[in-house]
Amino acid sequence: MEDEERVSPEPHELVARAIAPVKKFYLRPPPVRDDVPIPDDTKPSLLAKEKKSKRQLKRERRQEQKSPVNLCPVISKTGDVSSCPYKDKCRFSHDLEAFKAQKPSDLEGPCPFFKSGGSCPYGLACRFSNMHKDGVGVAPLNLNGVKTISEVNGLSKDVQKLLWKKKMTFPKADANLKTLGLLGHSKLKNKDGSNPGSIKCDPSEDGVSCIVNSDSGPKLECSAEGNIKDDDKDVKSECDELCPPKKRKTEENSGPTKSDYEGESVIEEIVENKSEPEAGTHALTPETDLSLNVHSREKKLIDFREKLYLAPLTTVGNLPFRRVCKVLGADVTCGEMAMCGNLLQGQASEWALLRRHSSEDLFGVQICGAYPDTVARTVELIEQECTIDFIDINMGCPIDIVVNKGAGSALLTKPTRMKSIVEVVSGTAVKPITVKVRTAYFEGKNRIDSLIADMGSWGASAVTIHGRSRQQRYSKLADWDYIYQCARKAPSTLSVVGNGDVLSYVDWNNHRTECPELATCMIARGALIKPWIFTEIKEQRHWDISSSERLNIFRDFVNFGLEHWGSDTKGVETTRRFLLEWLSYTCRYIPVGLLEVVPQRINWRPPSYCGRNELETLMASDSAADWVRISEMLLGKVPDGFTFTPKHKSNAYDKAENG
Template sequence: MSTAFPPGTAPVKAQYVVSLQNQTLPDDDAAEGNTNHVSLIRVTEEDGDDDSKAPTQGEKPRMSGAQRKKLARDEKKKRRGQNKGRRFQKMREELDLCWKVAAGETCEFGSECRFTHNVGEYLSAKPRDVKFPAVSELSTEPPFVIPGDAGAVANQVAETQSSLDPTTMCTVHSETGKCRHGFKCRFLGAHVEAVGNGFSDELSLIVDGEKAAHAAVSATELNFVDPDVRKQLRTRKYPRPVSDAYLKEIQQSPDTKDEEILETPEEAGAGFEALTSRDIGMSQTDTPDTPMRFVEKKRLHWSGKTYLAPLTTVGNLPFRRLCISLGADITCGEMGLATSFLAGSKEEWSLVRRHPSEGIFGVQLAGNKPSTLVPAAEAIARECGQNVDFVDLNCGCPIDLVFKSGSGSALLDAPGKLGKILTGMNRALGEVPVTIKLRAGVKDGRNTAHKLMPRIASEWGVGCMTLHGRTRQQRYQKLADWDYIKECVAAVRAKEADSNLPPIPIFGGGDAFSSQDYWEKVEYSGVDGVMVARGALIKPWIFTEIKERREWDISSKERLELIRRFAEYGLSHFGTDTAGLNTTRRYLCEALSFQYRYVPIGLLEYLPSKINDRPPAYRGRDELETLLASPDSRDWVKISEVFLGPAPEAWTFVPKHRSNAYESQG
């Protein structure tokens, strides 16, 4: 018998429903404003949670009907939105071992080094190794791990150091044959052996030379930018001949407005004096007097490919690896600010990092003027051009701090400026194609993409366009308008036919949450594919569903195996030392803050499920499935402890969505 649910409620079968009261739906609109760029975060008193304003226990103030309605609205508003004051500090050990010594090398500073060189003393103070369970050891019942056979644990290494656990596995050593963290690794027992008489200072690190040689090609991350390059950028000595020539050209153009250029050509060209021998051998595509013609760009053959959207904070390299393993074909790094790239920000340049498994990889830039976006594109092309397949211009970000600066979706209302930006980026990037992500428009009822997209395709040489079927003002309040996406695709195809231009890939975006959703949207609108964002955050296995054209009733154990895979990728990227382990924990909890919203399709009365449906309080088919559905952030930390060991007492996780923070206080 079906349960009577109000509209917008996920149709969970009656036998699994605990309460008909809907769970609070996280506010994706407001939480989208929380980025990983500290410079963008502004914390005000009204953003915080002021407990002093709450009535004392037992107090029942007398209020009118209007006052009660206002209080209800204020309480609802308080529970929505984002936690803007989130800060995550690195967890460090009390006694810190020198990195050189930890890796089995000699420290050039000797006794003057500010870190300890005494391996035995360090290991005595080091916490016990973390046990990383194998897939076969996972269980659907608490504590969700079946202990393995520990009969062979009592060996020489275990007797030498009580902090070592030879039964654990180091994901980095397993993948690459060598752990770069050496003795600092929290899974040290997996790759250390005792030599000599077995004293602690005679432990030896195990290296698998054959596997290390293979991993140098297949597993080493790409696009590491040298600190000297970042210093050149920071001190404005980085050469950018293509950008400087282009900016001078458009400044002299009569249709250029003053506010479109932040710098004079002289200021922008300060890097010419820093030209080195490295620059003399630049290819013709880097030379300003021979600009790349758009027809010479690499063409993007993306029809039928699956595309993971660039996702701020959560779209990190380990998450992208997870989605690649599940069927994603195209990935794009998190949105980076052009000004931060030009300032040599270490954090910003880390966003271009690519794993070899990412077959088609791009970098997304956000900015508001040619004078920042074009030089940033040139720097990316010079430093990472061989390992970047496209550079995406963000014209869709709706958050206030980006929009009010003239970036993101604000560029939709500045087509003249946008044209100069795209033309300049095309010149600066050489053969690397420029793509663009747009929204339907800025204000509701004033869609503009159908006028803008044909110009982008025919005049400004873009290699691919992605259209999110919502306006900037609308955010996620309503479903995406796929009728309008269809209209825009038709407008672009008509313009291409009139101008005798080859068609470029067009992707749509908005609300794809199942294989059925995906393919219906593709067939209806005529797009080459759908860029998947929230759907991938909530269920990363959506790419498998799309590829296999089926709905996957994934079990709780299979979901736990994917969480384990994410933890493995996180340790490989962030590191297996204490700091890296807890950074992995942080981003794992970020991922779980979306994945708990998945309602298993085996619990639903009918399909397909909708991304904005709010589930009632329900229990799963086993204890693990119930735990994975918990909106309490403390439970996400509990899940992380299955793979990363107990969280340090000083470590806390503040969810991006404020509603979860309130749940965790209950």
């Protein structure tokens, strides 16, 4: 009996199985990878890595600084070995000839800093130093004779030192915390801000008034004298048994408790009734009178309606990527999620997430914290140090390390704490406050619809709803029907932004038509896969972008990255790493001209296919080796021993039943 001829599935059948319907002409057999040998450097090591002590790591760092690779920045700028003021005490290398001998070959093209009309800060260390006319990168300034500052929101050294020494005070935030009864961690459940069975003590002129909450009985009130005579020390009153003096909120012990969240410490004592900070401390704002605070209704609100909103994206949503999206049509941008505890500790790496480029005309920062005091103080600090348009509070991050500390999606299980955070932050901040949430923590137990009616009264001006639960992560499509339901329940003063699976202007139009109550749609992974989605939405067309046009977009990212991270060897490799992270998403894009059905859906799993030219085929590869090849077209050869593994291993192409 002859074998029946195999019939290729129809496009609609492939779509039903979440498989991209690529035209038959471009299909090719899937590659066989079982016979590919695994390099020795990628095989798991059988020997346990030696754990080094902090002293040993510090010694190695200092030795590395003294190596010829790390030339003194002063000598690098001037080209003169004798120009360093520290001489032999400098912690960097002064061996100019050894540095030149080991320096990789320069890259092609002009120095990226010359384009902005300034001088190259890296001098001889710049990988484009062959284009420096004087050899050290001194270029003429712009027409006005002043170098253009394109990035803002840097943390000053003076403030950073105060944060390190825990000498910064936050009078405005602490005054709001005191008014709302949220001093210390908000682990309270009762409406009056107290736990059942807990004791709340309020200082007064005559003494201390204590209120004892009982689960089974009425509240007991007692009073104790503020000053106890020596003769009465041995006498225990009923009040002492219910409310020990050490636990009473008096002037001596009214400070906050030490925080165990994120390893942070609550900063100094709370300034309650003082007009000036203590010696050695620094207050962010001189005014603590709550009557002068701007009410949430009086704040300048941001109109998100119809604006193209680029989501805050961890790792890949960096400043150079946001600049690319701005060029391609994004209206609203937001920085990467920053942890409040790290910001209050003055960590430079965390503050770098708040950087803003001059092209970002409507820019916000996103912060994440577990407790009202931590978030409120962070907001006060950010408003003092940064130029922003709004502050977004992340209450939907699904990452384990965040959730296990009580932040992100963990707050969805604690609506009382959500309310406390939004209320105290909105009372502290002058800028509008927005909130980003998921539908719920557990799948099938949505709860945002029961909270959204109150979020506006808490002080939020907008809420973004990601149509998945924390338990889902990124499996299954976003539940837009539930987002519509929440948008219809929201008050008119609260803008609702939908988020999830927007990959084309058709998706955008459908959501806006289906639910006019939505202010706009936030675009997240869709922008990572195809950042020109903003252009498509504005021009209402499917852009069959060519491979050369896509390469030019990557080239713009590289130029922006070199300006941001530096044009020396370290800056080049940092730019390469972030480019490779982005390429791990863009490989999921399937060109419009190759599809039987348009537009592409975000959950489609592409079959093995080839592009219309060699470059397009290379860009479609899901192999890290091919991503490295693309990076070498723009940044030169990778260093010896270079390896790359994507930081985020979340895969949009999950099992078909999860599509």
